[in-house]
Amino acid sequence: MNEQEHPEQDVLVLRKEAQAWLVRLKSGDATTEDAEAFRAWCARSPRHQEALAQARQLWTLLEPALAEVEHGDGSVQGRSNAPPAKPARGQSMGRRAFIGLAATAVGYIAVSSVWDGLNGQGDFHTEVGEQKRLALNDGVQLEMNTRTRVNQRLSSDGALALEVLGGEVGVQVAQTGAPLTVFVGKGTITSKAARFNVRHWDGETCVTCIEGRLSVETVHGLRQLSAKQQLLYDDQGVASVITADIEKVTGWQNRMLIFDDESLAQMITEINRYREGRIILLNEQLAQRRVQARIGLDQLDSVIALIRDSYGAHSTFLPGGVVILS
Secondary structure (H helix, E strand, C coil), rough: CCCCCHHHHHHHHHHHHHHHHHHHHHHCCCCCHHHHHHHHCCCCCHHHHHHHHHHHHHHHHHHHHHHHHCCCCCCCCCCCCCCCCCCCCCCCHHHHHHHHHHHHHHHHHHHHHHHHHCCCCCCECCCCCCCCEEHHHHHEEEEEEECEEEEEECCCCCCCCEEEEEEEEEEEEEECCCCCEECCEEEEEEECEEEEEEEEEECCEEEEECCCCCEEEEEEEEEEEECCEEECCCCCCEECCCCCCHHHHHHHHEEEEEEEEEEEHHHHHHCCCCCEEEECCCCCCHCCCCCEEEHHHHHHHHHHHHHHHHCCCCCCEEHHHHEEEE
């Protein structure tokens, strides 16, 4: 890899390698050959040593939260001020807890790096927590949600077309204008005199027709959507058309997130799209709790305190807006 061409990706690789070395060395299973290979890895460059220092700092900051996860059957210890018990040599904390958390942290770093690199590539884009309204030619209006990138293109007949590279956008097409084509993932949306919502995130596309009619074409065939109907598709296939909860789908346009019998893990995943940093939920039992909630986009920071107070979770605040809930 040319380090000058992909510096962010190169840093990410070094961080992954450093975290993997820490896990191996703290597992109790490291050999003499491992120690020699580790010293050789550290000696390769100052950047390797810097990555190791960062990994050690992460381990030190997270160790109390990880120890709580290892308590008993994995239940939350609550908010006790007593220091958590340290795991015995060879216990599973080093491998299971840290590997899982390191993977999550690395995933956050990767997403942030990729997002930073792509943020300016769309003709229209929004940053974390930003929303934007645009009026385009041919009576097309866009409302862009957080972390959204859209390109303006031309369809095969020379009419206005859009490509949603990522994020979420509300689209309104006037009856007097030409039909609008929207390319999303491996699908194509065509509409005239319609209002619809498009969300493209983590490889999955969700199209919701709010008013009017539209068509969605993928390699798996053509689907027609009427008002209050929704379709999900990805590279693997297309789901059946279902009736959509329009208030929930469009809640973000009123700066409101609506959760109806969803897991706490799903709620946190959605909230993470709107804030800097990341909330990481370690407790599996807590993650599966069902929630009913309406949360304003200006109240997202209060969610952490709400979860802590309602469920007795322990919160660990790390640099960069990262919060560990255990």
